[in-house]
Amino acid sequence: MTEPWWKRATVYQVYPRSFADSDGDGIGDLPGLISRLDYLERLGVDVVWVSPFLRSPQHDKGYDISDYRDVDPLFGTLGDVDELIAGLHARGMRFMMDVVVNHTSDQHPWFQASRRSRDDPRREWYWWRPPRPGTIAGQSGAEPTNWMSYFVEPSWTLDEATGEYYLHLFSRHQPDLNWENPDVRHEIYEMLRFWLDRGVDGLRMDVINMISKRLPLEDGPLRPGTSLGDGTAGFISGPRIHEYLRELHQQVIAGRDQVLITVGETPAVTLDEAVRFSDPERAELDMVFQFEHVGLDHGPGGVFDLGTLRVVELKESFDRWQRALAERGWNSLYWCNHDQPRAVSRFGSDDPEHRVASAKLLATVLHLQRGTPFIFQGEELGMTNFPFDSVEQFRDVESVNHRRFAVESGQGEAEILESLRQRSRDNARTPMQWTDGPHAGFSTATPWMPVNPNHRTINAESQIDDPDSVFSHYRRLIALRRELPVVAHGDFTMLLPAHDQIMAFARRHDDRELLVIANMSSRPAAASLDRAAAWSTSVRILCDEAESRTTPSEQLRLAPWEAQVYLRKVI
Ligand code: TEU
Numbered sequence: 058m059t060e061p062w063w064k065r066a067t068v069y070q071v072y073p074r075s076f077a078d079s080d081g082d083g084i085g086d087l088p089g090l091i092s093r094l095d096y097l098e099r100l101g102v103d104v105v106w107v108s109p110f111l112r113s114p115q116h117d118k119g120y121d122i123s124d125y126r127d128v129d130p131l132f133g134t135l136g137d138v139d140e141l142i143a144g145l146h147a148r149g150m151r152f153m154m155d156v157v158v159n160h161t162s163d164q165h166p167w168f169q170a171s172r173r174s175r176d177d178p179r180r181e182w183y184w185w186r187p188p189r190p191g192t193i194a195g196q197s198g199a200e201p202t203n204w205m206s207y208f209v210e211p212s213w214t215l216d217e218a219t220g221e222y223y224l225h226l227f228s229r230h231q232p233d234l235n236w237e238n239p240d241v242r243h244e245i246y247e248m249l250r251f252w253l254d255r256g257v258d259g260l261r262m263d264v265i266n267m268i269s270k271r272l273p274l275e276d277g278p279l280r281p282g283t284s285l286g287d288g289t290a291g292f293i294s295g296p297r298i299h300e301y302l303r304e305l306h307q308q309v310i311a312g313r314d315q316v317l318i319t320v321g322e323t324p325a326v327t328l329d330e331a332v333r334f335s336d337p338e339r340a341e342l343d344m345v346f347q348f349e350h351v352g353l354d355h356g357p358g359g360v361f362d363l364g365t366l367r368v369v370e371l372k373e374s375f376d377r378w379q380r381a382l383a384e385r386g387w388n389s390l391y392w393c394n395h396d397q398p399r400a401v402s403r404f405g406s407d408d409p410e411h412r413v414a415s416a417k418l419l420a421t422v423l424h425l426q427r428g429t430p431f432i433f434q435g436e437e438l439g440m441t442n443f444p445f446d447s448v449e450q451f452r453d454v455e456s457v458n459h460r461r462f463a464v465e466s467g468q469g470e471a472e473i474l475e476s477l478r479q480r481s482r483d484n485a486r487t488p489m490q491w492t493d494g495p496h497a498g499f500s501t502a503t504p505w506m507p508v509n510p511n512h513r514t515i516n517a518e519s520q521i522d523d524p525d526s527v528f529s530h531y532r533r534l535i536a537l538r539r540e541l542p543v544v545a546h547g548d549f550t551m552l553l554p555a556h557d558q559i560m561a562f563a564r565r566h567d568d569r570e571l572l573v574i575a576n577m578s579s580r581p582a583a584a585s586l587d588r589a590a591a592w593s594t595s596v597r598i599l600c601d602e603a604e605s606r607t608t609p610s611e612q613l614r615l616a617p618w619e620a621q622v623y624l625r626k627v628i
Pocket of ligand 1: 117120121157207227263264322324360395396397455482
């Protein structure tokens with residue numbers, strides 16, 4: 058049986074607005090990305106996923122699309138897309154597009170028609186509802202359900218012209234499409250075929266587990282400290298979700314599935330649902346992004362409620378996902394993306410004493426799991442969160458709305474600043490740090506988001522030729538996945554599950570076994586290793602020359618953020 062190519066592949070995510078600016082307007086663009094393809098080739102990634110660059114009013118930085126078939130002039134032209142695809146293909150890399158079809162922009166002609174009148178043929182393309190019975194349109198509480206949107210405001214906005222509310226799970230500028238309507242689905246499938254015919258090799262599907270709504274739409278349980286409800290029971294993995302994805306597969310993917318890669322972004326997905334989405338026999342998606350490990354440090358109030366991350370819980374979570382998708386389906390692996398704070402600041406340590414070691418360790422423990430790893434731009438350099446010092450500095454709609462909401466609910470400025478500093482999506486969106494020069498080599502003009510002052514020490518130029526850099530470490534891990542079948546295909550056994558500093562696991566495939574031992578803390582760690590004798594003939598890999606002859610001893614001692622990896626032949 059031949060395994061799909063993407064089991065040995067690594068994906069790199071580009072957030073085009075913050076990657077490289079070619080025309081000096083302070084905003085990254087497609088020609089900028091094209092000029093950096095040699096860098097990506099050097100890193101060795103197989104697939105490049107580019108966040109949305111289609112026409113958009115940019116309320117949610119391109120995740121609000123107003124024309125699915127044209128490029129936003131901010132980013133370039135359709136010709137640039139063709140050039141990008143050709144440039145990637147010439148270097149043996151593939152192109153993954155971001156597909157945002159749960160919602161459109163409120164400027165999309167479909168929505169413009171839909172809002173025009175109650176009997177426009179496009180009315181049913183979106184979700185329209187009258188005010189709640191017994192209430193007055195426009196007054197608080199008149200919304201058809203009590204749902205809070207992901208961007209901390211009611212999920213319904215009144216459209217004065219027709220006196221009805223439309224549904225938006227995200228901002229009011231992102232109305233949800235009604236997938237119950239077959240014409241909507243037909244248009245989307247046709248649009249996807251248009252892009253695949255143009256040379257797109259992969260699809261990353263935004264919040265794809267939210268496209269099927271549970272009818273009738275009903276109130277959800279109140280969210281603590283607010284008058285709004287949690288609507289997730291009404292739209293996460295709704296009743297028709299698998300039917301829609303199978304239909305999409307038949308209409309768009311079938312016949313091209315040997316060459317394509319598909320990943321669904323699925324917030325709040327359960328283990329069982331993830332298996333269903335990614336079981337190849339069901340022909341829906343190749344893999345999904347699950348959110349469990351990036352929610353462990355959230356308190357009960359959600360993303361801006363600062364909870365504590367415990368290493369034991371993180372290990373339990375990884376172990377659960379590795380086991381659940383061992384037989385059927387496939388995992389995606391990630392620490393970072395454009396919606397998450399920087400991993401080294403969150404799961405590692407951005408203290409200069411530990412930053413490099415912890416960035417490498419995070420890469421090691423993620424990339425040596427079973428699944429397809431995703432790297433977010435700058436992660437391969439150990440880029441950190443931004444030192445925001447005022448609540449005025451945040452740009453992202455989620456952060457801006459959270460700030461307003463937090464002020465209204467009586468939080469003090471210091472508290473709001475601290476949670477935004479740690480959790481704002483803006484942390485991921487500061488410009489890519491290419492050099493130690495002006496604007497970090499990202500642009501010749503002042504960038505749309507400030508460059509992190511630490512670009513003087515953290516930048517690509519200083520790392521690409523340094524064999525001990527975070528970049529070189531990522532490069533080795535990417536190559537290892539391609540070279541060693543045990544990395545791509547091996548089974549997974551978590552070791553030392555109760556240890557509160559060390560994450561250790563073994564992988565086995567045919568006659569090869571891999572052992573990973575990592576101290577996820579800024580203190581020295583010790584433990585005793587079971588079956589240490591079995592490892593007496595192993596070789597240490599992914600390490601400096603000086604360490605290369607050691608084998609793991611029964612009494613393990615690890616320096617802060619030290620990771621050790623061993624490979625042995627099983628006799
Ligand atoms: O993200 C969906 C999503 O769940 C996030 O909004 C998440 O809840 C939040 O970022 C946590 O801080 C996708 C895109 O990745 C995101 O950029 C878009 O804003 C969103 O969908 C709407 O398209």
